[in-house]
Every structure is written in C-alpha cells, then in structure tokens.
Amino acid sequence: MWARARQWWNKVASYLVLGAVAAPFLTMYVSFFLRAFGKRMYLGVVPKEFGFANFQFLWRPIAWGLEQTTVWTALGNTVFFAVTSALAVTIICMLAGYALSRIEFRGKNFFLVLQLFLHAVPGQILLIAIFFLLFYIKLLHKIPGVALARASLEIPLGIWMAKGFFDGIPWDVERSAMIDGCTRFQVWYRVFLPLVKPGIAAVFIWGFLFAWHDFIYVYTLLPGTIKLMSTLIQSLLATEVIDYGYLAALSLIYMIPPLLLFVFLQRALLRVPVFGGKGV
C-alpha cells in the first residue's frame, strides 16, 4: 500500500518538476498562438474574439515605410534562398565528406582540424570580406550569391557530419563496388549516396534551417527592396506602431515551411540500412 502511494507520488513529483521547467516555453507558445488568432486582447494577453483577421496579409500587400511587398514574394524569396543554400551545403558536404572518409591525401588531418576551427569563427566577422568578394564576382545583392555565402558558414561542420555517415559504411562495400567496375565517382553516386540517404536528409534540413532563419547575411548583403521573411518581420518591427497580432500571424506563416520539410523528409531520416555479415 505504502509502496503504491510512494510510486504514485514519485510520478507526480517528476511531472511537476518537468512542468515547472517547461512552463516559460509553453506560456510563450500559447501566447504566440493566442495572439496570432486572437482579436482585441484583454489585458494584452487574453483575446476576446478569435478569427483570421490577423492573417489579412495573405491576400493583401504588406507595406512598411514607403514600400510594399506581399507575403508570397517574401516567402518565395526565403524558400529560394534557403533551398539554394541547403543544396550547396549538401552537395559540397557529400563530396567532401566522402573524400575525407575514403581517400588518403597529404594535409587531410590538418584540413579536418581547420574545418572545426572555421566552424568556431562567428559568421559576422566575415561579412566585410564576403561583401567585397560578392561584389567582385558580381553576385552582391543577388539571392543565389548571398545563399552561397551563407552556405559557406555551415559547410565546415556539415563536412564532419557527412564524413561520419560515410565512415559508417564498411570498406568491403566500397571495394565490392570497385571490383564490380565502378569508378570512384560511381561508387559515391551509385552505392554510397543511396546508403547515406538519412544523412543527406539531415544535412539538407540542417543547411535549410540555418539559411531559413538567417537574418544578418540577408540584411547586410541584400538590398532593402528584396525582402525575405526575416527581414520583412524586422522592418515591421521598425515601424512606429507595432501590431503584435499581425506580427504573430506572420511569424506563424514563417514557421510552417521548415515543419513541412521535416514531415516530408521524416521517412528518409528514419531509414537506416542494415549491413549484413561480420567483419564490417
């Protein structure tokens, strides 16, 4: 009897503790949703009415200062930016990761350590150099150019991630493929890439998320007339009268694409191949 009560109390206690820790975050999310869908807030927190009034921007232009755009243009720009950046990260990391995992060359370890070091460098301090670089190769103020610059920040750690995935594939599988007639590139393309699909998905999502949420590169290297979601929200914050409901609704739209990406890539993320035999 006592043991039962004790067990019950242990359970309750752990929920209480977890609840307390989660409370601030939960409150934030709840108030975020309440604001997005609420109207005429009571005490600034509790909405008196629910509705989609805050979502009017979905079919009306969004204006700030003297300029205007639509949420669809901004979303389109952000998707273009994030996908370009994520593709660059994925392709470069998959190639470099394979090479670093399988090919011996001079300076390989130095290169690997250098990548870690580069990852530790904050992206902001590179901004000026990147500004001039993009200027000279005529990609400044263009979404693909800035996306590539943004990708370079994620590549160092991405290379390590990709190398880790390739390291998990037994040497014998690679040798089999070569015996079967593959060139190095064919080994990579026909055998290794299908085997690290979850890794490809992970690197892509990772590159996508960082680019999706980027502000400083987009803000500095793109002209004010090209708005991405992050810079659009910033310009709305910079106006004199801030409509929080409107901002919350816009932010909600900003959150949806990454969530969709997770849902679509979930299958790939979870499919891990099984290697047979021993001595792998």
Add this chain to the structure above:
Amino acid sequence: MMRISLHNLSKYFGDVKAVDELTLQIQEGEFVALLGPSGCGKTTTLLTIAGFYRPTKGEVRFSDRVVNDLPPRERNIGMVFQSYALYPHMRVFDNITFPLKIKKVPKKHWGTKATEVAKLLEIADLMDRVPGQLSGGQQQRVALARSLVKEPDLLLLDEPLSNLDAKLRITMRAELKRLQKDLGITTIFVTHDQVEAMTMADRIALLEGGRLQQVGSPEELYDLPATLFVAGFIGTPPMNFVEVSLEEVEGRLFVTTEHFRFPLSNGIAQKVHRMATSREVVLGVRPEDITIGQGKIEGEVYVVEPLGRDTLVTLRIGALGFKVLAPPRFRVAIGERVQLAFSMERIQLFDKATERSLLL
C-alpha cells in the same frame, strides 16, 4: 582464364611488413589456398592482387602482363569478401546484376545472366529480397553469384565460409570446390582454417608473418613440411615435437633424449647427413604415426579422449607429452604403462636453430 604470378611481392604499412617478398605462380584454372594464422597477411595479399593496394616492392602479373598500376575495375576479377559486402539497399537481383549495369551490358541480357548464376547457386527464389532478409549462407551465395555474373578471369575469395555454421561450412566446402572445377576459373582462396585449405585447394601457400613458408599440394605440406611452423600448423591434432640430439655410433645415426633412443632409417639418415649443421634437432611425429602396444619406448597414459572415429590418447614419457591417435574403442586406463613405437619412415626432423626441415 588467367595465370597469376607474384614476384617478390611486398606490402608494408609503415613498419609493419604485412607481406614480405612473396613469390608465387598460379596456373590457369588452379585453385590455390592462402593459408595462415590471423594477421599473417592473407587479406593484404588478396587486396594487392585485386589492385586495392599498390605493392611496396615487387610485381603482380596477370598472364605475363605487369598490372601493378591497373585499377581494380579494369582487372576483370570476381571477389567475395569475408563480410560478403552486399549492397544493403538493393534487391538480390539488383545486387547480382550491378556489375552488368556498371559495365553497360544491355538490359535485355541481365535477366538471362542473372537467372543462370542464380540457378547454379540455387538462389533463384530469393531474387526479390534485400540482403537484410537473407541468412548468412544465402548472403554468401548471392555474393558469389554477383562475382560470377561478369564471367571473371580470376576469382578471389576472402574467408567466404567463416561466417557459416559448422554443418553448412562442410556442405559449402564441397559445393565450392565442385563449382570451381566446373567453371575452371583460376581461384585464390583465403582461409585460416587448415582443414578448409587441405580439403579444397589444389595447392596451398602457407604464410606466416607476411612470409611464404611453403607452397605445395596438401599432401606435400602434410607429409613433408618445410618448416617447424608448417608442421605445427597443418594437421589436427597437431604434430608432436620433441627436442632431441643426433648421435653417430658405428656409422649409424641415432636420435636420443633422456627417455628414449632409436636409430634413424637409412633413407632419412642420408638426408640428415647432408642437411644437418648441428646435433641439436627437433623431432616431429604425427599422432597417427605412433602405435601403442608395441615397441621399445615406454610411456604412461595421461588421459583418453574418445573422438568416435578414433581415440585420442595423451601419453607422458618422463616430462614429455605425446598425443596419439589410437583405433576407435581403444581401451586403456589412466596411469597404465604402455609400450609405443614411431613409424620410422614418417618422422620429421628440423634444425633447431633455423627451424627448417632436414629431410628436404
């Protein structure tokens, strides 16, 4: 079909001499086993022949052509790895036809070729499974099918039977030997199991520490081992070894120890005369070459182990231990004193310092 010759082949990894000065000729259609204990350089040799490692020194020749710099994909080799290394994301059919796909064989031929090898290896009904759904034995046969489908000039097998259970291993031993003879493909087979090598190979190359100890037919290695190592490695239960000295009395050569002494037969004595550089030698006698119940040497029974087909008796002669294979249902009591005799024509003698045979 291809002749392979290895000429002073060496492969070093830094200070480790994985393969050291290996010279070996393999004839067309021959089945050669590379035998040796773990770490002796078998896999390294195989990978060097396949072209994954470039020899540090020496040459690999395929029918007189030096192929040191030919990449693996251009060597037309079939290879089965110890781990089978099937492609886990492909169905069995796609695994088997992968070499054809890479070689750009027209798709319409894939079906017939795959069916042909699948029939040969009895895996025709597994075509739609993926490797994860196969047993070890089935995986092994798929790997073999994949290596045969491109009709290779040379087949390399790296311990292909070691992942199978004991019973399947014996079946596959015979199957593989028969298959090799039917197809006539030159084959190099790596194993650390001397029984596998003895039963399957036309010739065995025994390696130790990266060096070739002896190459020859299974009978040659069994009956006339070139070194102490070969003598001890081949045969179960292993050969008995005793340190003895040679003595010449009135023109006859005797082998003597504290506990026994016997004269060498004329044939053996002549060879020993020619070869011996010192009196200190090692005597080797196989367990089946000792007979209990006759002879002048006396020993004491230490333990008796019935094996079914025969009985393994361990004897003590003073401080020396001897293993003897006696007939089945041979009965002696532990502690009993018995007479024993060596088959004089079958004993081995090795130089104690060089460990080389004195009978070659």
